[in-house]
Amino acid sequence: MATAFFSLRGRLFALLLLSLLLLLVPLAFTSVKEAEKAAAEDLKRALFTRLFLLGEEAPEEEEALLLELFRLGQTFGGGVGFLVRGEEARFTQVEAWPLSDALFAAIKEGRPYQEVWRGALYVALPREGLGFGLAVPLEGVSRLGERLLFRYAAFGGGLFLLVLLLAYLALAWALRPLARLEGLLRVRSPEDLRPLPEPPLMELRPVVGALNALFARVAGLLRELSEKEALARRFAQHASHELRTPLAALKGYLEVLRRKPEPRALEGALREAARLEARLSGLLRLSQLESASSSPKPLDLRAFLAEMGVEAEGEGRALADPELLALAVENVLENARRHGKPPVRAFLEREGGGVWLWLVDSGPGFPESLLPWALEPFAHGGKGTGLGLALVAAVARLHGGKARAENRGGAAVGLFLPLASLKVSPGAPFGEGG
Numbered sequence: 459m460a461t462a463f464f465s466l467r468g469r470l471f472a473l474l475l476l477s478l479l480l481l482l483v484p485l486a487f488t489s490v491k492e493a494e495k496a497a498a499e500d501l502k503r504a505l506f507t508r509l510f511l512l513g514e515e516a517p518e519e520e521e522a523l524l525l526e527l528f529r530l531g532q533t534f535g536g537g538v539g540f541l542v543r544g545e546e547a548r549f550t551q552v553e554a555w556p557l558s559d560a561l562f563a564a565i566k567e568g569r570p571y572q573e574v575w576r577g578a579l580y581v582a583l584p585r586e587g588l589g590f591g592l593a594v595p596l597e598g599v600s601r602l603g604e605r606l607l608f609r610y611a612a613f614g615g616g617l618f619l620l621v622l623l624l625a626y627l628a629l630a631w632a633l634r635p636l637a638r639l640e641g642l643l644r645v646r647s648p649e650d651l652r653p654l655p656e657p658p659l660m661e662l663r664p665v666v667g668a669l670n671a672l673f674a675r676v677a678g679l680l681r682e683l684s685e686k687e688a689l690a691r692r693f694a695q696h697a698s699h700e701l702r703t704p705l706a707a708l709k710g711y712l713e714v715l716r717r718k719p720e721p722r723a724l725e726g727a728l729r730e731a732a733r734l735e736a737r738l739s740g741l742l743r744l745s746q747l748e749s750a751s752s753s754p755k756p757l758d759l760r761a762f763l764a765e766m767g768v769e770a771e772g773e774g775r776a777l778a779d780p781e782l783l784a785l786a787v788e789n790v791l792e793n794a795r796r797h798g799k800p801p802v803r804a805f806l807e808r809e810g811g812g813v814w815l816w817l818v819d820s821g822p823g824f825p826e827s828l829l830p831w832a833l834e835p836f837a838h839g840g841k842g843t844g845l846g847l848a849l850v851a852a853v854a855r856l857h858g859g860k861a862r863a864e865n866r867g868g869a870a871v872g873l874f875l876p877l878a879s880l881k882v883s884p885g886a887p888f889g890e891g892g
Contacts, residue, residue, distance in 0.1 A: 475622065502572060505534065505581040505592055513583050513590070523590060524550050530592060537594035543587065555593055565589030635659040639666070651677040705730075754779050754857060759815055759875075763787070763804050772806035774813035776875035778857055783875075786853040787817065790871050793847060794819035798869045812859060812876040816866070823865035832863035833871075847871060 512526055520541055527539025528550035539550040540557065542565045549555050561582055564571035571582040571589075574596065582591025635657045642654060653670040657663060711727035714720050754777040762780065763770045766787055794802050798821030805816040824832050833851040847863065850871055854861040859874040 501534070501579060501594065501596075502581065505579070505594065506570070506572070506583075508533075509581060509583050509590070509592060513585060520548070520588075524548065527590060527592060531594070534592070534594045537592045539592050540582075540590070542582065542589040542591075557593075561591075632659075635662055651680075757783070759806055759813060763815075766791075768802060768804045768817070770804035770806055774806035774808060774815070776813045776815075776877055778875050782853045782856060783873075786850045786873060789847065789849050790817045793871075794821065794869065797821070798823075809874070812874050814872050814874050816870055816872045818866050818870040819868045821868050823867070823869045824863060829863060829865065833861050 508530055512523075512530060524539060524541060527541075531537035531539050531550055538555045540555060541548045542557070542562060545562065547554070547557055556576060558573065558575050558580070560573060561571050561580060565582060565584050565588075568584045570584070571580065571591070573580050578593045578595045580591065580593050582589050636659075639654070639657060639662065651673040653673060654666050657666050708727055708730040711723045711730065714723040715727065756775055757778045757780065759774045759776060759778075760770045760772070762778075762783070766784065768787065768791075791800075791802055794800055794817075798819035800820060802817050802819050805814075805818065807814040807816065833847050847861075850873065851861040854873045854875075857873075858876050861874070862872040864870045864872065
C-alpha cells in the first residue's frame with residue numbers, strides 16, 4: 459500500500475479520493491441537518507395551524523377538547539395533547555407528560571408557546587382561563603436524517619465508485635505520454651543519443667528538453683573522448699617514433715665507442731643525448747601544462763606584449779595567466795627564430811566573447827602539408843622537437859580558449875582568450891581549430 463504513493467498515478471488518485479471525501483462528507487451532513495431543520499419547521503407551522511383552527515372550532519367542554527387533541531395527536535404520529543389550567547395539566551393519555559415551566563409561564567401571560575424540549579416539539583395556544591397544546595416526539599424528524607444518510611451511502615456510494623473508476627481511466631489516459639516516453643527510453647540503445655520527439659503533454663516538454671540537452675552533452679563528451687583517444691594514439695605513435703630515432707642513433711654511437719675510442723662517435727652520442735633530453739623535457743612540460751591550473755587576471759594585451767618586446771596592432775583585454783601567456787608567446791618567438799624569420803608582429807582582434815592574439819613572423823609560412831597538424835605534438839618539418847606550438851595550444855586550452863595556425867604572409871599562430879573565465883574542457887582537440 460505504501461509503495462502506491464511512490465507513483466504519480468497513486469498520488470493523483472489518492473488526492474482525488476481525498477478531494478471527493480472532503481467534498482461529499484460535509485455536503486451529506488449539511489444536507490441532512492438542513493432537511494431535519496426544514497422538516498421541524500414544517501411540522502411546527504402545521505401544528506400551529508391545526509391548533510389555531512381547533513381553538514376556533516372546538517367545544518367549550520374540556521373533555522371534548524381533549525378528545526379533539528387526541529385525534530389531532532394521532533394525525534401527527536402519536537402526539538400527546540394537554541390542557542393547562544393554572545399549575546395543573548391534563549393529558550390525552552393516562553401517564554403524565556413532562557411540561558416545562560416556560561410553557562406554564564407563557565400560558566399565564568396569554569401568549570403562544572413553541573419549543574423543542576426533551577426530544578419533542580411543544581406547541582400551545584392560550585384560551586380563556588386555560589391553555590391547550592400538543593407535544594409531538596421528533597423521532598420521525600431524527601429518523602429522516604438516518605434515512606437520508608442511508609440514501610447517500612447507497613446511491614452516493616455507487617456514484618462515488620463510478621467517479622473513481624472514471625477518474626482512474628482519465629488518469630491512465632492523461633499519463634499515457636509518460637508511458638510512451640518510458641517505452642522510448644527502454645528500447646533505445648546506449649549509443650543512440652538522438653533527440654527525443656516533442657511530447658504532446660505540455661508538462662512533459664521541459665523534462666524531454668532537459669533529456670535532449672543531456673543527450674547532447676553526453677554526445678559531446680563522447681566525441682571529445684573519442685578525439686582524446688585518437689589524439690593519445692597519435693601522440694604515443696609520434697612519441698615512440700620521435701624517441702626511437704635519437705635512441706637508435708645513441709645506441710649506434712655507443713656501440714662504436716665500446717669497440718674503440720672515437721671522438722666523433724662521442725660527439726654524436728652527446729648530441730643525440732641532448733636531443734633526447736630536449737624532447738623528454740618538452741614532453742614533461744607539456745604533461746605538466748595539461749594538468750596545471752591557471753590563475754587568470756584581467757590583462758591589457760597590448761601593454762603585455764610591449765613588455766615582451768612585441769608591438770601589437772589593435773586593442774584588447776582578456777582574462778589570462780601572465781606566466782602561462784608569456785610561455786606561449788616565448789615559444790612562438792622561439793619557433794620564429796628557429797624555423798621562420800623575425801620580426802614577429804602581433805594583431806589583436808575582438809571576436810564574440812574573447813580576443814584573438816595573432817603572432818605572425820616574417821618567414822615563408824607553414825608548409826601546406828604541415829599546416830593541419832602544426833599545433834599537434836611532434837609536428838615539425840624535420841627540425842626541432844615539434845613541441846613548441848603544442849605548448850602554445852595547451853596554454854590556450856588552460857584559459858578555456860583555443861589555438862589556430864594559419865599562413866598570413868608568414869607563419870601565424872593565434873590564441874583565443876575569453877573575456878570571462880569560460881574554462882571549457884582542457885581536452886579540446888589540437889589541430890587547426892583546437
